[in-house]
Each structure stands twice: as C-alpha cells, then as structure tokens.
Amino acid sequence: MKALVYTATNEVIYREEPNPNPGIGESLVKVEASGICGSDMHAYHGKDPRRVPPLILGHEVAGTVVSGVAEGKRVVINPLITCGRCPLCDTGRSNLCASRELIGMRLAGAYAELVTIPSVNLIPVPEGLNAVHASLAEPAATALHALNLAMQASHRPLAELRTLVIGGGAVGLLAALLLRGYGCRRLVVAETHGMRRESVARHVGCRVHDPINDPALDADAFDLVIDAVGGGVTRKSAMTAVSPGGIFIHIGLMDSGGELDIRKLTLFEVSMIGVYCYTAADMRAAVQAIADGMLGDLGWAETRSLADGAQAFDDLHNGRSAAAKIVLVP
Structure with missing residues (x-):
C-alpha cells in the first residue's frame, strides 16, 4: 500500500x-x-x-x-x-x-x-x-469532551457565560461552533493567524481577537476560557482573562513551559481542568453532531x-x- x-x-x-x-x-x-x-x-x-x-x-x-x-x-x-x-x-x-x-x-x-x-x-x-x-469527528469529540467537562464545573448554563476560546485551529474552531449551537452569544476567539481569524468570523459569526495587534482583552472578564493551544504564552493569557470563580479549560499540548498564576488560581477559586482526548460516547456524539449539521457546512x-x-x-x-x-x- x-x-x-x-x-x-x-x-x-x-x-x-x-x-x-x-x-x-x-x-x-x-x-x-x-x-x-x-x-x-x-x-x-x-x-x-x-x-x-x-x-x-x-x-x-x-x-x-x-x-x-x-x-x-x-x-x-x-x-x-x-x-x-x-x-x-x-x-x-x-x-x-x-x-x-x-x-x-x-x-x-x-x-x-x-x-x-x-x-x-x-x-x-x-x-x-x-x-x-x-x-x-475526532477533533470534534475533543471539543465536545472539553465542553462537557466545562458544563459539569459551571454553576450556570454555558449559553450564559462570557467565553474566550484561545486558538482558531480545528479544536478551537469546533469548540466555538459547538458553543454557538448551545446558544452562547458572548463569545470571543483569539487567533494570531489573520486568515484563520477571517475564517472563524465567517463560519462562527463571533467576535475575533488578534492577540498581537489588538488592544489587550480585559482582565478577569471571562467566565469560561478554553486554551486550545496549550503554550506558556496562551496559559498566561488564559489565567489573566478568566474571572473570579471562572473555569479554565486546558486542551492544547504545545509545550509545558512558562509560569502559571497559582495565586490567582487559588484566591479567585478558578477551576482549571485538563482535557485529554474523549470517550467512546463523545466520539459517537460528535459523528451525530456532524451528520445533524450542528457544526455548519x-x-x-x-x-x-x-x-x-x-x-x-x-x-x-x-x-x-x-x-x-x-x-x-x-
């Protein structure tokens, strides 16, 4: 072969x-x-x-x-x-x-x-x-698994949360599409690649943010932050952005370097959740979500x-x- x-x-x-x-x-x-x-x-x-x-x-x-x-x-x-x-x-x-x-x-x-x-x-x-x-379905299942864990940790429905997704690659984009499907309207996707930002804006219809050239996002402003990159820089940005009592979902595995603001994590009771892959049930649900058109075209x-x-x-x-x-x- x-x-x-x-x-x-x-x-x-x-x-x-x-x-x-x-x-x-x-x-x-x-x-x-x-x-x-x-x-x-x-x-x-x-x-x-x-x-x-x-x-x-x-x-x-x-x-x-x-x-x-x-x-x-x-x-x-x-x-x-x-x-x-x-x-x-x-x-x-x-x-x-x-x-x-x-x-x-x-x-x-x-x-x-x-x-x-x-x-x-x-x-x-x-x-x-x-x-x-x-x-x-495989990257969609990863995004779905992450949002299921966020739902378990959240005191309010995901649709009500101010949400930031860091990274406009497949998992970040799919997470944003799922969030839109759940009714989330206060959604921002941060992505450094200009053409990917355009793609996110077109296919998701949410606010996009350029971390390099745009003014910094407000600190302590997001109830849910999803780091779909997993680098030292993005972890720092996520911890800055997450609100008191907020949820920080960490999916990406780009590197393990950099510092994490453990003081804020503790004093603000931030729930930080690592995400690895998905379950078999997540995979089946992702296949069905794609077939049902939940993730668009x-x-x-x-x-x-x-x-x-x-x-x-x-x-x-x-x-x-x-x-x-x-x-x-x-």
Missing part, C-alpha cells in the same frame, strides 16, 4: 509500505480521509518523543471496512485503544486508561491506504455523510491528496495554509 511516513524531523515521505495484517478482534479499514492533527505537526517538528520515526502518523480517520465484523460498512475510527476492563474504563473515563494506545503514536496510523483497528473502535457513519466531514476544512501530504505538512509548518484542518485523501 501507499503511505505517508514520518521519517525524520520536518520530513514525511510518500512511499510503498507493507499492507497491515489485522489480528484477532481487529478490522482492516480502507482509508477514505485522514486529517492532519496538531499533535502530528508536533511529531513532525521532532517534539514528541512518543512518536519515533519511521512511523505512519494520522488518527483522524473515516473509511470503509474491507475485512472484519462490519465488512463493507462505512465507519469513523475511534483511534483511542483502551483495555475496557480497568476502573476508569468501567466508569466511562476510558480516555484515562493507563493502558491506552493511539494509532499514529506507537502503532501505525492512518496516513495510508489501509489501517487496522480493534473492531470495537468502529463507529458507523450515518447515510449521506461524506468521508472528509466524517473524519472531523464545514467549508473551512481543506482537502488534499495523500500523495501531496509532504507539501501539506510543509505548508502548515510555514504558515502558508489558512485552513483550520487539512484532510488527506488517498
């Missing part, structure tokens, strides 16, 4: 790779669409020690089962593989399973014509939903051929693409 292989820092190569062989309880899926995640870019930059080249990256995937229990069915893959037996899995928090694995991390991922996955990780695609849109996603994947990575690396998501199609 053909695959896009991460071979060295800032290098991915489209080449021939052996076909994967599904094991017991696994299915073989023909990949129809696979999105480029920020974590894949992190690996591409040589900053993820868990992803060791040579490795086929990619975990945001939709396709058709070619062998296994659902042969012939169109599916979205839940790429998070868990034990299904531990206390965390038993209580619905499978994303925190100590035995969890993610395709495209140590296991071969989906920037390929074929990928294997446990059959329990297959989610049916509703009739009429195209593969590119279906592949967005998804016209901000750009499609490219898997054969042109190296150029797509290079364009993202050099800021030449305004797309919040590039989806690769074999």
